[in-house]
Amino acid sequence: MGTIVEAQVPAAEFALGDTVSTVPAASFETVRTVTSGMDQPLPFLWAAAPEFDRLDDAMRDDDSTAEVTRLVRDGKHALYAVRWQARVRGLVQLIADEDGTLLDARLHDDTWKLRVLFPEKAAMSSFYDCCRGYGVDIDVNRVNGLESVVRHGGTRLSAEQYEALSEALDADYYGVPRGSTLVELSDRLDVSHQAVSERLRRAHQALIESSLHDGLTPDEPHP
Incomplete structure (x- = not known):
């Protein structure tokens, strides 16, 4: 692989x-x-x-x-x-x-x-x-x-992080007001709410790093 x-x-x-x-x-x-x-x-x-x-x-x-x-x-x-x-x-x-x-x-x-x-x-x-x-x-x-990178849309997320983000979106976790809680997400994923919180934080960090890495900012060399 x-x-x-x-x-x-x-x-x-x-x-x-x-x-x-x-x-x-x-x-x-x-x-x-x-x-x-x-x-x-x-x-x-x-x-x-x-x-x-x-x-x-x-x-x-x-x-x-x-x-x-x-x-x-x-x-x-x-x-x-x-x-x-x-x-x-x-x-x-x-x-x-x-x-x-x-x-x-x-x-x-x-x-x-x-x-x-x-x-x-x-x-x-x-x-x-x-x-x-x-x-x-x-x-x-x-x-x-490589299979993981392709499967998760080219992002640098682990399978668990991708799953957590997908479930959070489906459950309207990012809505204002929130459509679900961490506890409810943990039930959907069958893991502790602490584990869900950690996966989401790491997924957010990976997405931000990926965006800054590939995007254009004043401090980066790409015009």
Whole structure:
């Protein structure tokens, strides 16, 4: 079964570590492309920064980049074409070696947050072990089965959280005034009301994080 992994890697061990040290307010996200080839991974980045001339210099001086070109600027955002040094290509190649697909990569506060699709959990485990073997300090934050992601509308909810939200909507729990109580929801779900409350809180948090992650805010690099 396919697995989507959310992991994080220090910028200093992947890409643009020098840049974010020089321009700490800068943030980046990759531009999704159909294919770029393993020799040219992550070819385009949206960046947000207070001073782009300074950011240009920092990116070009960064030891993870081989070539950097600013393509366009739109207010507080700019699009860059980047050719990477071998160590960046190497980590992406480790993903490809396990038949993985890098779905998304974002850099903020000295840390890259990655979302990777693997065909099965064994491939994810092998990738993790390889990273550790090469001295890359990768941390796995979340693992979701692909079936679960598809079944629950692409959200990052567990099956229990999705069920709790669905029941809450059906029971008009979010109505004003409320059409049901936590106790009534717990009866419908056959779990304690404390468990329902916890599932709803975590579901709300996951939905908010997902919305902020994929949405557009002034602090994010996407224009």
